[in-house]
Amino acid sequence: MKIQKRKNGPRVEIHTFDEGSPIGYGGGAILLLVKQQTQAYISTKPKQKTGWRTKETEVREEFNKGQIDILVMSETKKKGHGTEDIDGHLHMWSGINKENRAKAGVSVLINKKWKKTITSWEPINEHIITVHLKMCGRSIVLLGVYGPTNDSPATEKISFFETLKEEIEKVKTKQEIIIAGDFNGRTGNKAHNKTVGQFGEDTINDNGERLIEICELNDLKITNGFYKHKDIHKYTWIQETRNLRSIIDYIVVRITTTIKIQDVRVKRSAECGTDHRLVVAYMHFPWYGVAKKNKEETAKQEQQKDNQNNQEINEKRFKIHLLEEETIRDLYRRRLDEKLIEFNFNNLTDTYEHVKKSIKEAAYEALGEEDGKNKKYTEELSQEAIAAIQEKKGLHQKWLCTNSGEDLQKYKDKNRETKKLITFHLLVYVLQLYGFQGIDNFVCRSECR
Known part of the structure; x- marks a missing residue:
């Protein structure tokens, strides 16, 4: 993350980009993007019905093309939870259990420049993921969400909003909170209201009412409706074939937030085969450069905490594509056999750790690590x-x-x-x-x- 000093502090742009499903279908995913030069971006964009695997190439291209810092995606259909390296960037995902049929799923893709700002992350379920950041001396809690559709069973919607409420209540008063994603809710518009602005659409649905209720209970505001724009820069989901449009992708912050939001609007240029639009919020951080009592000691403690929390996150990625060559496969097998033979099996825990270590060492010796350079497209595509x-x-x-x-x-x-x-x-x-x-x-x- 690159920060340039200004007299009034750095400025941030936050986007929401819902990648959605193919034109003619509903659903979607979330894209949360943060970009800080003197500016930062946060976006939400629901993903394709086809899931993360087939859309990874296009999302990666838009991520690099737009110089995005943080990207939150939903309906990835990526099972389980974990982290992976993508061109040096960090991808964290939270999905449904592996034994169940693929559906929903949320993930966060963070630019390699921002890795050091991550203090922790937690996969809540297939609808919510949380990431804790330490930026400009302030703690920020980022929630990426993918809400159930308005036609979903009442029990499913109640469960989602109750879980979201619990996660919001965990955030301390001194922490900043940013919630971005596809809520599948229409919140309408209200004049002289602190939670819902006057420039939203006219329609409101059940999901929208539930979202408004949570925001009012926790002193949050839905930023989309506070800025006046043309319709093409306001509606986040458009279905041309049936002449339908709505606002269902939002960025939510505290009413009393110290982050100064300058504008929130839709951008149509980013394209991943979706009927959702990129939503952009421009934010300004006025508290950059806050003094600390003991900078050296604080920095050392934070570094130790980062190393502990990110031990799994920062693991290198090996050049798996080299296994296509028969000679490389044979070399990897020999290296792995040599390391496994050297071990005496005493108990299950030691055996697991030794096998895990042997696989990594053999892969490092036979394949080597990825250099982390950006690649425009994955090597799998012709x-x-x-x-x-x-x-x-x-x-x-x-x-x-x-x-x-x-x-x-x-x-x-x-x-x-x-x-x-x-x-x-x-x-x-x-x-x-x-x-x-x-x-x-x-x-x-x-x-x-």
Whole structure:
């Protein structure tokens, strides 16, 4: 995270970008983005129905292209919870149990510049994830959320909002709180109200009422409705085929927050095959450079705490793609066999730790670590798939300029075609990786179809 000094402190931009599902469907995911130069960005963007695996390439491209610092995604359909390295950036996810059918899921992708600001994170469930940051001497609690749809059973909605309320109540008064994501709620508009602004839409639904109630109980405000904009910069979800639109993606902060929010609006340029729009909030941090009693001692304590909390987070990622070569696979097997043979099995715990250590050491010796340089696309995709993605983005930009039904249909057709192509090439990549016999015949038959 890069901070430039100003007389009035650094300025922050917060975005919400809902990547949603393909045009014609509901649902979505969240994208939370924070970017601090003298500015920082937070965004929410629900993800595709197809899940994180098939959309990772496009999300990564938008992440690097927009120089995003923190990205919160929902409906990733990524099971379990954990962390992984993506081009040097840190990806944390919270999903449903691995034995259940894939659904929902939230995750946070944090730029490598911001890793040192993370003090801890917690996967609450498939709808909520929390990340604790230490920035400019202040503690900030970030909640990424993906709310159930308004048509979901009442028990599911009650459970979600009760859990959200509990997590909000855990935040101390001196801590800043930022909640960003797809709530699937429409909060309407109210004049002279501290929680809901006067520039929102006219409609309100059950999820919206529940969100307003929680915000009023905890002295929070829904920032979207406090800034006047054109409709194209206000509505976060648009379905052109049925002429539907709504505001369901929000950024929520304290009413008495010391963060100065300068503007909140929608940006349409980011595209990941979704009917949701990128929401941007511009924020200003006035408390940069707060003096500390003992800077050296405090810095040392924080570093020790960061090292302890981020021991799992900061693990290196190995060059797994090298296992495609037979000689590298043989070398890895030999290194692993040598290390496993050297151990006497005394108890289950020691055995587990030794096996885990042996796998990492063998991978380091045979594969090496990733260099952490940004890659525009994942290596699994072919040039054909990459070209299709670029063509789809071009059609999206053309539709935004012309707003014609013909260009919209061309974009939708190319979006469906691109998703099928990416899924096919990922399948071929996995089959090749595991040495599937007859892969050439499989590819030939699939392309002929």
